[in-house]
Amino acid sequence: MTATTPLIEARNLVRRYRTGATDVAALRGVSLTIMPGEFVAIVGASGSGKSTMLHLLGAVDAPDSGQVLLEGRDISQLSDADATRLRLLRIGLVFQRFYLMPTLSALENVELPMAEAGASTTVRRERAKSLLSFVGLGERTDHRPSQLSGGEQQRVAVARALANKPALLLADEPTGELDAATGAALIALLQQLNRDGLTCVLVTHDAALARSAQRVVTMRDGQIVSDERVAEPVA
Amino acid sequence: MRATLAFASLWRHPMRTLLAIFGLAIAAALLIDMVMLATGMRASFKSLLTSRGYELRVTPRGTLPFDTEATVGNAAALVASLRAHPDIERVSPSVGTTVQIASTRTTQSGSAFALGTQPDVQGEYSVLSGRAPSATDSTLREVIANTVLLARLQVSVGDTINVSVGRSAQLRLSEVAERAVIVGEARFLYVPPGLPAISAPLRAVQSLLGEAGRDRISLAMASIRADSGGAAATSARTEAVRTWIEQTHARVTAISTETAIVQVEERLAYFRQLALILGALSLVIGVLLVTTLVSLSVNERLGELAVLRAIGVARSGILHQIMLEGLMLGFAGIAIGLGLGLITARWLNAILRDFPGLPADLDFFVWSPEAAWKSLAMLLVAATLAGAWPAWRASKVRVAQALREEAIG
Numbered sequence: 001m002t003a004t005t006p007l008i009e010a011r012n013l014v015r016r017y018r019t020g021a022t023d024v025a026a027l028r029g030v031s032l033t034i035m036p037g038e039f040v041a042i043v044g045a046s047g048s049g050k051s052t053m054l055h056l057l058g059a060v061d062a063p064d065s066g067q068v069l070l071e072g073r074d075i076s077q078l079s080d081a082d083a084t085r086l087r088l089l090r091i092g093l094v095f096q097r098f099y100l101m102p103t104l105s106a107l108e109n110v111e112l113p114m115a116e117a118g119a120s121t122t123v124r125r126e127r128a129k130s131l132l133s134f135v136g137l138g139e140r141t142d143h144r145p146s147q148l149s150g151g152e153q154q155r156v157a158v159a160r161a162l163a164n165k166p167a168l169l170l171a172d173e174p175t176g177e178l179d180a181a182t183g184a185a186l187i188a189l190l191q192q193l194n195r196d197g198l199t200c201v202l203v204t205h206d207a208a209l210a211r212s213a214q215r216v217v218t219m220r221d222g223q224i225v226s227d228e229r230v231a232e233p234v235a
Numbered sequence: 236m237r238a239t240l241a242f243a244s245l246w247r248h249p250m251r252t253l254l255a256i257f258g259l260a261i262a263a264a265l266l267i268d269m270v271m272l273a274t275g276m277r278a279s280f281k282s283l284l285t286s287r288g289y290e291l292r293v294t295p296r297g298t299l300p301f302d303t304e305a306t307v308g309n310a311a312a313l314v315a316s317l318r319a320h321p322d323i324e325r326v327s328p329s330v331g332t333t334v335q336i337a338s339t340r341t342t343q344s345g346s347a348f349a350l351g352t353q354p355d356v357q358g359e360y361s362v363l364s365g366r367a368p369s370a371t372d373s374t375l376r377e378v379i380a381n382t383v384l385l386a387r388l389q390v391s392v393g394d395t396i397n398v399s400v401g402r403s404a405q406l407r408l409s410e411v412a413e414r415a416v417i418v419g420e421a422r423f424l425y426v427p428p429g430l431p432a433i434s435a436p437l438r439a440v441q442s443l444l445g446e447a448g449r450d451r452i453s454l455a456m457a458s459i460r461a462d463s464g465g466a467a468a469t470s471a472r473t474e475a476v477r478t479w480i481e482q483t484h485a486r487v488t489a490i491s492t493e494t495a496i497v498q499v500e501e502r503l504a505y506f507r508q509l510a511l512i513l514g515a516l517s518l519v520i521g522v523l524l525v526t527t528l529v530s531l532s533v534n535e536r537l538g539e540l541a542v543l544r545a546i547g548v549a550r551s552g553i554l555h556q557i558m559l560e561g562l563m564l565g566f567a568g569i570a571i572g573l574g575l576g577l578i579t580a581r582w583l584n585a586i587l588r589d590f591p592g593l594p595a596d597l598d599f600f601v602w603s604p605e606a607a608w609k610s611l612a613m614l615l616v617a618a619t620l621a622g623a624w625p626a627w628r629a630s631k632v633r634v635a636q637a638l639r640e641e642a643i644g
């Protein structure tokens with residue numbers, strides 16, 4: 001792969017939802033190309049199709065038509081097993097509400113994707129510990145999600161997303177449940193990851209978060225209405 | 236990790252889980268009891284019938300041992316003929332009747348079952364204390380009595396009693412009572428619990444019966460000579476001897492232990508059927524319990540399961556984890572149920588043993604490793620199947636949809 005191969009590319013994605021008689025087109029022919037190492041923010045009004053787009057990029061959902069190419073390979077028509085494997089190994093997902101397993105400790109939450117990928121106990125424990133230290137939670141490995149603050153939980157979620165060294169980090173409103181200061185700290189963490197080479201795509205309502213991206217994609221009614229490079233992302 | 240998750244998710248609602256485990260334990264206990272009941276009676280009856288090594292029972296034609304008052308005449312000739320058969324090792328003839336007994340020391344009296352046997356070959360009782368009556372007596376001189384009789388008449392070994400034939404006290408007055416010494420205390424194998432009983436030599440009881448007892452017996456038990464042929468060969472020889480007896484002596488029926496067990500089983504078929512139905516029901520209840528609980532917990536956690544799927548846990552992983560929950564419930568329920576089952580079996584056995592008309596030594600619930608394995612295997616299969624349905628549903632969770640609902644909800 002050369003530097004000119006997009007990391008992920010959406011081609012003419014269409015996604016409709018049928019609820020009873022009505023037919024909602026959440027995406028109507030969206031195309032987007034993201035190069036390795038980019039930091040992209042997707043913004044737009046509620047209902048404009050941002051989450052739908054992110055799910056398609058992450059092989060969580062499949063489009064009605066169009067393609068998603070990850071590292072040049074079409075991932076839009078994968079079998080469930082292949083899509084699951086791809087999410088496990090190549091994609092890191094971070095959600096607005098953290099979605100940690102409430103019954104597992106922080107450490108176990110980070111270990112979980114590695115266990116699923118077949119890593120040995122010692123290997124995954126070591127890596128989970130170093131990931132938790134990296135996100136600033138080296139001292140709280142044994143805490144359960146309910147014993148952590150929102151910002152701390154989201155850091156655990158980021159560590160979990162990084163567990164299997166993904167090529168792409170997808171985050172849907174990762175600061176949505178956090179106060180401004182905690183949100184800013186999380187953004188700084190994501191920027192650091194991006195500087196270390198990780199491609200990040202995040203959906204946000206948060207203007208501050210959008211300004212910290214290199215590139216801002218705006219959606220409206222299931223389409224991309226603008227795609228701008230930010231001259232000087234706010235650090 | 237999967238086991239941790241499964242265990243943790245059960246432990247999230249400890250009360251609910253414990254209640255389900257308890258319910259499962261009750262169902263498991265019932266199943267184990269029913270399997271013990273269904274297989275136990277047979278085993279117990281067999282060991283009871285074969286405990287003294289007599290494989291054949293010869294009775295008046297068309298009757299079961301001591302089932303009626305019927306007797307066969309020309310008993311001495313019959314017994315001699317049996318003893319002459321090369322494959323028959325021992326023959327124990329006996330006659331049973333009801334007698335009235337009065338203590339000469341206390342004022343107590345009452346009716347009892349009197350069994351005439353040949354003390355040297357008898358297979359009807361075992362001596363607890365004292366000794367068996369002298370085998371050579373031809374009139375009533377010595378008896379051995381069971382514990383019930385000793386207690387009821389407030390007599391003990393060494394005491395003298397008056398014995399007379401007859402069903403009622405009025406009749407007894409007109410009869411001449413015979414005097415006998417109690418020389419021992421015995422446990423009677425085939426006498427129902429609570430029934431007073433004595434045994435005396437066969438000829439003594441026959442003479443007590445007068446004309447009605449002359450050369451008559453109620454039962455003759457025969458044992459088959461052992462050889463090196465193994466169980467199948469012995470069984471075949473037993474059957475050959477049985478056929479020979481019935482062909483040679485038209486007045487009698489010969490029943491082998493094997494057929495007796497079959498007949499008893501037929502008589503107890505109702506019991507067994509009931510046991511099977513109750514056992515099956517308890518299995519169904521167990522399955523429903525596990526399915527309900529696991530379904531509940533799956534429904535509550537659809538969002539969580541969708542997250543697991545989203546971050547890359549395979550469908551099979553979800554399937555395993557949820558089935559593991561069912562199995563964990565199953566194991567816990569079965570472990571407790573096993574203990575509970577054994578305790579209740581012992582209790583129910585004690586109740587059923589007091590059932591009138593049955594030998595005191597007959598057990599209904601018999602613990603056997605086979606019964607245990609059978610019920611455990613059935614329960615484990617049931618628990619696995621019970622978890623399978625909710626597990627399958629959980630593995631089919633639509634990830635994007637569930638994530639969205641979780642985000643909104």
Ligand SMILES: Nc1ncnc2c1ncn2[C@@H]1O[C@H](COP(=O)(O)OP(=O)(O)OP(=O)(O)O)[C@@H](O)[C@H]1O
Pocket residue numbers: 017018019024025026044045046047048049050051052053636639
């Ligand atoms: N499962 C579904 N069934 C029906 N309609 C759906 C479904 N999922 C999404 N939609 C519709 O598709 C459109 C886009 O939804 P999407 O969640 O992608 O928007 P969004 O930009 O992420 O909004 P928000 O900022 O509120 O999260 C909306 O109109 C929504 O109602």
Ligand SMILES: [Mg+2]
Pocket residue numbers: 050051052172
């Ligand atoms: Mg959204």
